[in-house]
Amino acid sequence: MPDIPAQGDARNRIIGDDDAGFVARSRQGDTEAFAVLVRRHQKKMFNMACRMIGDYDEACDIVQESFISAYRAIGNFRGDSRFSTWLGGIVLNQARNHLRQKNARSGNEEISLDQPAGVSEKALLNTIRSGGESIIECLEKKELSAKIQVCINALDGEQREVLVLRDIQEYSYEEIGDMLKLPEGTVKSRLFRARNALKEGLLKIFGDLR
Numbered sequence: 001m002p003d004i005p006a007q008g009d010a011r012n013r014i015i016g017d018d019d020a021g022f023v024a025r026s027r028q029g030d031t032e033a034f035a036v037l038v039r040r041h042q043k044k045m046f047n048m049a050c051r052m053i054g055d056y057d058e059a060c061d062i063v064q065e066s067f068i069s070a071y072r073a074i075g076n077f078r079g080d081s082r083f084s085t086w087l088g089g090i091v092l093n094q095a096r097n098h099l100r101q102k103n104a105r106s107g108n109e110e111i112s113l114d115q116p117a118g119v120s121e122k123a124l125l126n127t128i129r130s131g132g133e134s135i136i137e138c139l140e141k142k143e144l145s146a147k148i149q150v151c152i153n154a155l156d157g158e159q160r161e162v163l164v165l166r167d168i169q170e171y172s173y174e175e176i177g178d179m180l181k182l183p184e185g186t187v188k189s190r191l192f193r194a195r196n197a198l199k200e201g202l203l204k205i206f207g208d209l210r
Helices: 006-015 020-027 031-053 056-076 083-106 122-130 135-154 157-168 173-180 184-206
Strands: none
Touching (some): 020 031, 031 157, 083 173, 135 184
């Protein structure tokens, strides 16, 4: 595979991104390099989409479309952020579009905290196969995760986005600000409100959380 040009090296040092070399080769049309990026980030991007959407199959579609969009647009990636941040922004936009279309089809039905969450059985099966936990423990974790997802689904879109990006995906405030096109202070205040709203939702299900 070709070496990265000197200018790219300087810029990649600023980024401090382990993906920089594969990104540079992907820009040159190297599909194998892009496949490495897919393998590196597909789990994180899927988890992000799944938490945003609350549905396993729909999240799979979103991530697939996001990687296709990323491959087509990678020539426009300026390299002034980490590749994972740029890719996360694409997933975020895909999830937003999906939710808008879904809400339009459903007539913006309100989400009830009594509704079951659309959580896949695959995570449970994988945990059971890996050993170390009883089936009861796995079921309890799955039930807890499902209830938390219901509460996340009940947040408004802005709160859900910042909560998922910060508390689940662990992006920095600066990265979230870049993705959402918001000042850092706005990100923090929105996250504060999102955490309070999530806590209120959990209290309705579990009672006192102390």
